[in-house]
Amino acid sequence: MESSNSAAFEGLLKRGELIESVSEMTPDYLRELKHTLIVSGDTELISAPAYYLAARKAPSVNAFMTGIAIIQDELAHAHIAYHILEELGESQEALIFKRDPKAFRYPYAFDVPLESWTELVVANAMYDQAGFCLLGDIHEQCSYGPWKRGLVKVMAEENFHLRNGRNWSKRISQAGGAAKEELQRAVDWMFPLTVEWFGLPDNLKQHSAQLDYRLKGLTNDQLRPQWLSTVVPFMASIGIQVPAHQENSHYVLDYPFPSTFDAEAKRWDFNDPCTWDDVLSRWRARGPRNAEMVALFQESFSKFLPQRGREISLQQRIWSALAQIDDPEMPINLVDLGVVYGVALEGRTVRVRLTFTAMGCPASDMIIGDIRERLLAEPGVDEVAIDVVWDPPWSSSRMTVEGREALRAWGLSV
């Protein structure tokens, strides 16, 4: 294969042809392509745990199965993007399982938990519609052959997702009463969050190389109205209000864009307009459930490693050992409880940074004793040092998903 020839590359791009292999690309094109694929793969991947947590609230077995079918589709969509990245030289396992939760590049909306079946179907009607607009544009314009072909499947399935969202939204609205009120509340916080999904207005945005490289065809200010033109009339047709209306041929938002969002309360304050810098720093800080969502698929990977007979590090054995020690008062282990802040190895000494759920916890001596005894039983460990720390303070948000489940099953609301 000949080395990349930028004149030949420009020629292919100008003629509207498809790029098929790395040898045909310039380094800049490769970088932009990877970036675009990572955003797409991350968004598809994170939608799986986000939808799963809500699908468990399905009102029937059939509805649950539809939810699971959608989640399976999303994982396949993520696979398509990550597999292409692998062919472009990235490690799929490193991208999925070894990145810090904050390093994932998906829309902020997925960091705000979907907590009911109603919120899930509104996500199908609005988030999947956003995905449909964005991916539809890529599918039409994309200059990279393997991705353009891979998106045929994705587009067909996104269409099914948003139709599922619309059918259910309509059904819930027709039911009226409290069900309809819940639907309206979901739309109230999710609609502006989806509008944000399309990013900064064009005049505030740096020129995107993605357009030059035909990795997409439409700008943010072209895609946003496309989404509004499908969602606003649909919501009107089922008697649900949205903060936007039609004026002549275009759609206008009825609130200052951007505005301030309280993620914990899932509430917008339209009387409190903010700047795009405020929004960007909210996005960068990520939302309340970022770590938990990413943990939902990353945790099982580390559990998978030891079973494969691979050389397990002492560090990993220490963590597994700590995960075998239950809190004396509740059926939850110390790792799932989130009280272990760190494990460090100094020769044959293990240093554990530990906190307790409350100061003066009566069980603290017992827990320390349990840790010492269990870790000393581990080959390679001669000494155990336990540093009890109070900063940062423990809160229930430090518990893992499994931990929460265990306590919920035990009857504690967390």
Added chain:
Amino acid sequence: MGFVRVHHDVQEYEVFARKTRLEPLRQVGAVVAPDDELAMAYARATYDEERWVEMMIVPKAAVIQLWAPGEAEA
């Protein structure tokens, strides 16, 4: 292409399928798996967008390329 995975010995398979007897097989995607059995399972689960009348997988290593895009046109 070497893949670094939990399983060290994975390989890539191309997935081919067609919807009707009339149309030719086309490449619908790819999977990476440690053995044929798992690759078949992955292909079935990942590319389930149609009711295929035929589906098959081929280890990518078995594909002999005569020329790549760009090479024949030059």
